[in-house]
Amino acid sequence: MAQQMGNQPLIVLSDDSQRTSGKDAQSMNITAGKAVAEAVRTTLGPKGMDKMLVDSSGNVVVTNDGVTILKEMDIEHPAANMIVEVAETQENEVGDGTTSAVIVSGELLKEAEELLEQDIHATTLAQGYREASQQAREILEDIAIDIDSEDTEYLEKIAATAMTGKGAENAKDVLSELVVRAVQSVADDGVVDTDNIKVEKVTGGAIENSELVEGVIVDKERVSENMPFAVEDANVALLGDALEVQETEIDTEVNVTDPDQLQEFLDQEEQQLEEMVDALHDVGANVVFVDGGIDDMAQHYLAQHGILAVRRTSSDDISRLARATGATPVSNVKDIEADDLGHAGNVAQKDIGGDERIFVEDVADAKSVTLILRGGTEHVVDEVERAIDDSLGVVRVTLEDGQVLPGGGAPETELAMRLRDYADSVGGREQLAVEAFADTLEVIPRTLAENAGLDSIDSLVDLRSQHDGGATAAGLDAYTGEVIDMDDEGVVEPLRVKTQALESATEAATMILRIDDVIAAGDLAGGQIDSDSGGDDGPAGGPGGAGGMGGMGGMGGMGGAM
Incomplete structure (x- = not known):
């Protein structure tokens, strides 16, 4: 791009720049x-x-x-x-x-x-x-x-329409029912946050075998083999802390002059861990989800009390568990009270698609649910998930707005x-x-x-x-x-x-x-997107030579417009 200034051209753009006008x-x-x-x-x-x-x-x-x-x-x-x-x-x-x-x-x-x-x-x-x-x-x-947001049958038709023509179409009757149940479960005063519907994909089985768990599935295992596999009538504690001895904020050095002092030091750490677990046991918790790690000794005490514990639970899962069970996450285990516990009819470690996961089910008023999608191959399951995402979106919007079009x-x-x-x-x-x-x-x-x-x-x-x-x-x-x-x-x-x-x-x-x-x-x-797309309609190659842009071809050859 050059502008005449007297007899001298004034260069504005760099040599590497390209311009089409x-x-x-x-x-x-x-x-x-x-x-x-x-x-x-x-x-x-x-x-x-x-x-x-x-x-x-x-x-x-x-x-x-x-x-x-x-x-x-x-x-x-x-x-x-x-x-x-x-x-x-x-x-x-x-x-x-x-x-x-x-x-x-x-x-x-x-x-x-x-x-x-x-x-x-x-x-x-x-x-x-x-x-x-x-x-x-x-x-x-x-x-x-205008439609009634309580009209489940009509909502299922809307969910099925969103799946039509996609990989999930063959099982759209089953899936649309699951989608509507899921959205209705997490609806809160007419507002639906689909983040509270977690989708788990399992390769193997037919699409029709997909199911809705009215609760939360955590992709973790219990932390110790000595803990129970399942807990009925569970009182669930959520900790945003680790069940470990806290490290000091500054570097410290402990000089030990005889073995008794070392043993006393270790006993003190062990006592701290026992007090943490006792705090959970005293309020009646029998299932614990921890944000951080769990010390080996703490695992031993938890197993002794018959408490099922899961460590390194993601913050998203903690939020879902809180909504599902009614538990209040606590940052420090020593501050936990009975009112902070949530409740679930059953918490168990189960096998799903070859992986062990923790199921939190039988929740009184599940505000967080999990859809388990199945399919014969990974590609099939992925496409079913995309169809389900679309379907969840349209049912959510319909519940919020209450208006549809043919x-x-x-x-x-x-x-x-x-x-x-x-x-x-x-x-x-x-x-x-x-x-x-x-x-x-x-x-x-x-x-x-x-x-x-x-x-x-x-x-x-x-x-x-x-x-x-x-x-x-x-x-x-x-x-x-x-x-x-x-x-x-x-x-x-x-x-x-x-x-x-x-x-x-x-x-x-x-x-x-x-x-x-x-x-x-x-x-x-x-x-290049598609060598045939739009190529015939493109410019024939006027000033700037943009004619080389058949379809989505590059924008090269435009130097003549400078």
């Missing part, structure tokens, strides 16, 4: 965004396909979970990473709908590209998209269906129809952007049809016809190809999944559209 920058970023969307598009819906991702170490992930695919792909292109952020935000906020959010982002950019070629300004497009997004939110809230592309078709009507009331060139937004939304039912091997045009025509007739919940059944009432069929998803997806997709697309200059401090050769 104007339409080249917009085309480059749009092409990158479209390529990301194209990478996950075939995974959408109940008949979506899976991706196999192999990292540099040879580790394999087989999944059709949008956010997992994009994280594993190791994308370097800066504009593409902005689309990946849409998926990550969607995952963090609601747990499902990541693929839909990314596809909408890519389609918004594709529609914008055509309008940019007609000399519609990017700022005008961004304004129109924002107006359309706001209107879309109001329409979605208008057509949302699935199968129904809300998108309804939005597209109403937004086209709304566009007539929008003045200026923003009207074109609103119409483009409406066209964009139909990419969801169109993709559902394509992935199911159906004729996307016929399916879209049928959907539009039914929605014109007032059938708000009419959606596409990917299995039969028919347009049916999704609410009656029980194919529903939380309102927040859709509103979050549209808002974050719109924000990412408008941010990318408003970029007209890309200045890179060094080589910006982004990783």
